[in-house]
Amino acid sequence: MxxxxxxxxxxxxxxxxxxxxxxxxxxxxxxxxxxxxxxxxxxxxxxxxxxxxxxxxxxxxxxxxxxxxxxxxxxxxxxxQRVAFISYPYEWCFSQLKRAALATLQIQKRALDCGMTLKDASSFNIQFEKGRPVLIDTLSFDRLVEGEPWEAYRQFCQHFLAPLALMTFRDVRLGRLATLYLDGVPLDMAVRLLPARAWLRFGLLLHLSLHARSQRRFAGSPVAQARRRRRMSRTALMGLIDSLEGAIRGLHWEPKGTPWAEYGLGEHYVPEAKQLKETWVDRTLARLQPGVVWDLGANVGHYSRLASRHAGLVVSMDADPAAVERNYQRVVTEGTDNILPLQVDLTNPTPDLGWALRERASLLSRGPADVLLVLALIHHLAIGNNLPLPDLAAFFARLAPWLLIEFVRKEDPRVSQLLAARRDIFPDYTPEGFEAAFEKHFLVEETLDLPGTLRRLYLMRRRPGTQSP
Amino acid sequence: MMIRPILDPLIYLDPGSGSYLLQLLIAGALGTIFAVKMFWGRIKGFFAQRLFGKKDEDSFDG
Incomplete structure (x- = not known):
């Protein structure tokens, strides 16, 4: 040593x-x-x-x-090989979790062919590398003992099948249950939450409902006796994986019905302003050549795509599950290998979790990024969520040394909409107030007014001496 | 005076045995279904290849 x-x-x-x-x-x-x-x-x-x-x-x-x-x-x-950015199942959209599940089953099939088996089927063992799910735990395998059932069956059902079924049949936001249950959704709870029509699917009836019932019925039963009488042949093991695969493949979710899923991109800009904004973002990032860009409030990832031309990796975050789903579907169909869409709510970012709060890292401790993209977002945080501008500036300064940010004035139709049903308690939400708050942490390098709009773009550099933690 | 354990004895029971036994119970059915499926797959594959020159592929994309 x-x-x-x-x-x-x-x-x-x-x-x-x-x-x-x-x-x-x-x-x-x-x-x-x-x-x-x-x-x-x-x-x-x-x-x-x-x-x-x-x-x-x-x-x-x-x-x-x-x-x-x-x-x-x-x-x-x-x-x-190091994974570019570690992400967790509670930050994935429906399709990411589904593809991680199918990858796990595919790995188990290959393992069975070679006389091995997965001893873990934890969703945390899968990461997205170049847009594709990959197993990162090389030591997840065991030698196959002929006649033995799949040791990771329960874990697979809790980590993948139960949450995907809940997202399909109940509400897609139930994917966030993974933050509460790090070893997967307890099956008895999934069964209580799922509607009756879920049981028309044989795979769900078997692997969730009967499985939960069997856990209750046989809890603590000695398995040695049963093992002497019965065995699980390799064909039966293949059958189990095939049946789970069928159940997973049968689960679908269409990204619609959430406010952002139907949100048109750039329809509130005059075409000239939209063009100018794109050119400016593109040109600025081409100059900065960042390793990692975090695109906050990325929606379906329009600007993440621009950024991906110049960055090593773009982590494209949004709080809306439908927007993230659309973003990821595009990543898959276009074969983009350096955009990672994640579901992150900036007003409540992923915390440290697990044993001693050290098992799963918070969003902030997975930074810093090189460049932060904060486009058409500030009004949602400052007005929609009552977050004071000085606090936002301090927060962004912790995330990256460079900031591309768009300020949207109160008179902008979108901001007026936010203010329509509430009292205006934001006297400091002005271009001057914004600049004063941000200049405490950043130096303004460049600004650009978007013609025909009430929006201004800023390129800011973190003041020397203000370090990320 | 009676002293009762505060802990529910159920918490000592591992739900793992239920997952284990369920698999043993359904093993026969799963194996049979899978064998039949493979058999049909091979017959279908044989004719598909003969008639259309197509080959089934194993993909895991959602």
Whole structure:
């Protein structure tokens, strides 16, 4: 083992005795423990690793020197390819969760072909890399014991099938339940929430309703006796995966009915202003050449697409599930590999969660970004959500050193609409008030008035000395 | 005086055994359905290839 380097064990992988993730001098490494030796060797030699990596279903890794290990239990040390941005199931839209579910089942099929099985089917083990779902936990596999059922069946149903069914049959916003239930939606709860028509689907009846009933009926029953009498053949295991796949494929959600899903893009701009805004954003980002852009209030990702031409990655965030769904569907159909649409409510961004609040990172701790795009959003935060401009400026300064922001005046028809049903308690919401608030944290580098509108674009740079935390 | 445990004894029971036993109970049916499906798939595939030169592909896109 090497000494005299900065080493930090990463908190998300502490549950698994097979190994764990750690960082050494900023290098992301995974220790494979000796207890996992045979399984790891089988993964690598059976052809499973190779076929999964070829299909883009498993994160590739390279083996590195054993003396990089963190402790004496090490059998191997591997360096997995780093995922550009870690996201969580409670930030995914319907299609992202569905594709993550199908990828998990596809991986399990490949594993069965090679005499292995997934011991975990946690949605947190899937990440979106270049627009596609990929398994990031190389140690999720076990050798298949003939006759044994699928160990991760319950986890798969809780992490994928139950939330997708709830989103399809009850309300798409129930996807956010994942923040409360990090090990997936309890099946008995999903069954209570689902409407009767859900049970017309045989797959849901079997894997959710009967499954929940069976959990209640057999809780604590000794399994040893049943294991002697009955076994699960490989065909039955394939049948189980096939049946789950059918159930998942049968779930659909159309992004409509939410306020933003039907929101036309740019219809409230005169064409000249829209054109000018696009050119300005495009030109500015071309000059900045950012690694990571966070597009806040991205809607369906119109400006994220412009940004993606010049950025390494655009994290395209919106609070509206339909907007995120449309954004992601476009990512898939257009094959864009550097836009990651996520459902994030800026007035309540993803917090730190899990054991000791260290298992799942907050949105802010996954930053900072290089550039922040805040277009046609400020009035929703300042007026729609009563957030004072100085607080917004301080918040944005924590997120990125560069800010492209659009200020929309009170007299703008959209803002008037926000103010129509309420008292105007925003005397400071003026261009002067906005500039005074933001100039505490940023230097204004450039401004542009959009002709025929009451909107102004700003390029701002964070004042030296005001660091992100 | 009677002293009763405060904890509900049910919390010691692992819901995992229900998931385990359910799979064993339905294993026969799942296996049979899958075998029949594969068999039909092969027959269909055989004719599709003969008649139209098409091949079934395994995709996982939603």
């Amino acid at each position: 090497r000494i005299a380097s900065t080493v930090e064990r990463l908190p998300a992988s502490f549950r698994d005795p097979s190994g764990f993730l750690f960082e050494r001098d900023g290098d992301l490494l995974r220790q494979v423990n000796r207890g996992y030796r045979e399984t790891y060797d089988h993964l690598m030699s059976s052809g499973l690793y190779k076929s999964l990596v070829r299909e883009g279903l498993l994160i590739p890794h390279e083996e590195v020197a054993l003396d990089l290990a963190l402790d004496a239990r090490a059998y191997r040390v591997i360096r997995p």
